[in-house]
Amino acid sequence: MDQRQQSRTMRAAKRNILFNKYEIGKILGQGNFAKVYHGRNMETNESVAIKVIKKERLKKERLVKQIKREVSVMRLVRHPHIVELKEVMATKTKIFMVVEYVKGGELFAKLTKGKMTEVAARKYFQQLISAVDFCHSRGVTHRDLKPENLLLDDNEDLKVSDFGLSSLPEQRRSDGMLLTPCGTPAYVAPEVLKKKGYDGSKADIWSCGVILYALLCGYLPFQGENVMRIYSKSFKADYAIPEWISPEAKNLISKLLVVDPEKRYSIDEIMRDPWFEIGFMRPLAFSMKASAVDDTVIDFNDDVVEDLDPKSDVGGGEFVEAARPSYNAFEIISSLSHGFDLRNLFETRKRSPSTFISKLSASAVVAKLEAVAKKLNLRITGKKEFMVRMQGVTEGRKGKVGMTVEVFEVAPEVAVVEFSKNAGDTLEYIKLCEDQVRPSLNDIVWSWQGQGSS
Known part of the structure; x- marks a missing residue:
């Protein structure tokens, strides 16, 4: 290799390093407002996913509040079956969320192939309930649990993701209830649509019941030609359980898909259920290392950080090395306008709510x-x-x-x-x-x- 070619290679390598810490690889996904890249932590050789968000688009689309919420939630919930947020960084024009790389795909992909055995369904449901229980113990409710938001790692273990619609304790009313309806129609609890307020934890349990039904049956309990038909059926818990489901599993489903949230199973009751208990071992969430995400130390100094090119796409020879930061990344986020549903970051087309x-x-x-x-x-x-x-x-x-x-x-x-x-x-x-x-x-x-x- 001649000197000129070696110099070009060294420059390219330098441009693909983010903040002296992460080597940037191929693109994993993209939308109008963000791109996600595969990355490698150069100190540990660990694979990560890096979500790159343009702040200019956040201001335009009013998504900042939702980003701040997702970051706050993910800092609270570190668990073997929850996707881990490792770090948040920023420059003048972009925000970088470094998260655990989960390459096994969505649980939804498995469901497209049909129903699972009860052994497989039980395993995923146990891992889901374990993660949801941990979230609830931290005062966090997910509010959009569905197979598309459940990922699988190399070991085929489940990881809960996408906390863009989740709620924190301070968002509740004085009576502990939430008011704003959100979620995905086929999975949302009936009480979420009522004007009296709802318990986010009980609403999550309904969604878990829908997921368990889908795992065991290969299709959803509430179906219809449009969203209103789905709502009408869920309001009456109008579903049928196929004959191939065991009596024990049928019983558990019937305790989860209960219209009255006060009569619906709690997490404790789920964990004591005979079908659920088989082979269940509660993960040791406390054994995980402490979070690296700390809004008091993630700083960036405008005088020393070389910003990324705001006119170009991110990646592919456009990352630069940077000195130790001293400007608060969360102040950068906070300086922007209010936000909406974080899922809009990955919409490939602008859609008007219908x-x-x-x-x-x-x-x-x-x-x-x-x-x-x-x-x-x-x-x-x-x-x-x-x-x-x-x-x-x-x-x-x-x-x-x-x-x-x-x-x-x-x-x-x-x-x-x-x-x-x-x-x-x-x-x-x-x-x-x-x-x-x-x-x-x-x-x-x-x-x-x-x-x-x-």
């Missing part, structure tokens, strides 16, 4: 929709009992924008409203919804699906 929950009756929501249509000069082209079709009056790229709005009263005190485009250009439809329809409905909206804050 479902909201209202505390009004279905008939009152329909009346409001008709008033909004008149106010915005939208023509009502069709109407049934709880369905309204509206159309714009101006011609767009693909004709006039049209939308269908369906209202479902899934419980006496809960109406779920779903929008869908039925004509016109998609971008024009999104703009109409974002700029005009959504603001006009603010007084009846309790929560848009996927946007929660407590």
Whole structure:
């Protein structure tokens, strides 16, 4: 190798080192707001995943509050079956979250191949309950437990991930309850959609029950052609257990998928259940090393840290070495605006929320929709009992924008409203919804699906 080539190789190696500590490798995933890279800790040779987030996009999309929450939660929960947050670092333009590298994929991938044996399902369910119990003991509720958020490591052991929607003790009301509905429709507990508040720990247990059902059956207990049908079934615990499930497993499922949260099994009762107890050994979470994530010592000095190129993508010869930091990374995060659902970081396309929950009756929501249509000069082209079709009056790229709005009263005190485009250009439809329809409905909206804050 000649001197010139050797020099180029050395420069490339230098550019692929992050803060004198991590060597950056291939990209693992990307979205509009973040990229995730494989990394290697040069001191320990340990593989890690590095989430690289552009602060400019965080400010624009108001995601900072959600990032701060996820970091705070992951600092509290260090457990063999929870993905570990190792470090948070930052420059002027980017934030870096270094997390445990879990390369076995999602538990969801196993479910796509069909049901599991009871032995395999029990193992994963035991590991899930162990992790959830540890979270609850720290005052943390996950609020979005589902197979897509359960990863598998090299040993086929489960790791709970994605704490973007989780809650901390300080987010609860004085009575200990949470109010903001969030989660994934097929897994969310019925009480989460009610306006009276809910116990996040009991809601997590319902989600665990749905996961156990899916592991054993190979499909979900509550299914429907749209989200409202799913909600309607879950509100009544309308499900059937196939005959191949053992009586002991059926009994446990029946104790988890209980509509009344007060009658639902607790974690302690789950752990005493005869089916669950078989072969169960509680992991020694306290034996894990202390967290390296400490917001009092993660500092960065603007005078000595060479920032990454803000105009280029991250990785592939764009990382630089940096001196010891002295500027607080959490102050960098705190200086930005408020945040929403962290999952938006990995959306590959901008999507307008299409479902909201209202505390009004279905008939009152329909009346409001008709008033909004008149106010915005939208023509009502069709109407049934709880369905309204509206159309714009101006011609767009693909004709006039049209939308269908369906209202479902899934419980006496809960109406779920779903929008869908039925004509016109998609971008024009999104703009109409974002700029005009959504603001006009603010007084009846309790929560848009996927946007929660407590």
